[in-house]
Amino acid sequence: MGSRVCLVHYHEVGLKGKNRAHFERILMDTIKAACAAFSVATCVRISGHILVTFSRSGDAERAFEVIRRVPGVARVSLAFHTNRDPAEYHRAAIAALGEFGPFETFKVAAKRSNTDYPIGSMELNAQVGEALCEAYPDKQVRMHHPDAIVHVLVAQGSVYVYARSERGVGGLPVGSAGKVVTLLSSGIDSPVATWMLARRGAVCVPVHFSGRPQTADTSEYLCQDIIGALAPAVQIGRLYVVPFGDAQREISLSCPSSLRVIMYRRIMYAVAERIARIEGAKALVTGESLGQVASQTLENIAAVNEMVSLPVLRPLIGSDKQEIIARAQEIGTYDISCETAPDCCTLFMPRSPETHARLDAVHEAWDAFDHDAMIEELVRNVEYIDFDSSSYKPPRALRERHEALIQRTIDDAPLS
Secondary structure: OOEEEEEEEOOHHHHOHHHHHHHHHHHHHHHHHHOOOOOEEEEEEEOOEEEEEEOOOOHHHHHHHHHHOOOOOOEEEEEEEEOOOHHHHHHHHHHHHHOOOOOOEEEEEEEEOOOOOOOOHHHHHHHHHHHHHHHOOOOEEOOOOOOEEEEEEEEOOEEEEEEEEEEOOOOEOOOOOOEEEEEOOOOOHHHHHHHHHHHEOOEEEEEEEEOOOOOOOHHHHHHHHHHHHHOOOOOOOEEEEEEOHHHHHHHHHHOOHHHHHHHHHHHHHHHHHHHHHHHOOOOEEOOOOOOOOHHHOHHHHHHHHOOOOOOEEOOOOOOOHHHHHHHHHHHOOHHHHOOOOOOHHHOOOOOOOOOOOOHHHHHHHHOOOOHHHHHHHHHHOOEEEEOOOOOOOOOOOHHHHHHHHHHHHHHHOOOO
């Protein structure tokens, strides 16, 4: 009957014109990395698809769900690979329709990628359709909106037959759109924001601000679990951890309580930008949603934004909480984010945070403590954890570059 393979369909990658081959190579590399646990034999482009073959029986079925979650994959199909023998691909079509699931109506969609096979698409439809009608006499053929479609693709000396086909996450392959630094907490929103940027092709480098040493390090382990939940389809290469508790304590003793959160976030943005400079990242990413909490009003966002010169991307800015929760459940991070963990987001929180901060009051509070020394100290003491990733390339001589980059970014920072 033939071996089992995965046929990967893509959409945006196919619209890239002269750069298409570059994006296809990145997507193939990403698929191979995501399927490292399986016996991938080949991963090649074939007739507008990417064909993934396996040397071990059963791996195609197991890799199917992993491939579906890889950014850049519009659809993945679990196919039978046969020779150009009608008896073989007829049997494959019967088996493919049988594994589709419950159905009452079906049709055949055949396609030849070239004309070196004497049987045309219409004749293929008729041949395979006749074999299916004999195998499933109680089912009906319906040309429009059938329950099941059996696809027959004749390409490069072989025939690929499938009925089981599911949508992927779409987007662009990770590594095709540069590098970004994401502010990652153990909550619900920021993992979704990180995933959404990865889905647009960005290599995401998360930075987690821990409440340590004022709180336990539980949130750090949850962030590692979140990275594990996104893998292997989305691979994070490095997690930066900034022990932020002592800095928050200093801010809480120096600034008006209503402006503490804004001071925290200004420091966080400044530190994240310095890490971005070290990493060569081109933007920061946050999980903010407009008006969801006190720090996410337009006035407060503006008061924090002035700290950085890099673009700040907010993919969730127009989403409500239920939409974000649904996405978190889909990508597998929701249950982890629901675990209780003390972190910097709950540390030294004021009872009545300012919701519409005035910049003159913000600047006055900002000058009430030595923010430059604080930022420098936080960057100097940053920690990181590395993970397996095919798309992430760490910066060279990270520790040696800290001092120079700290000073340079302080010199380049906007005046407050």
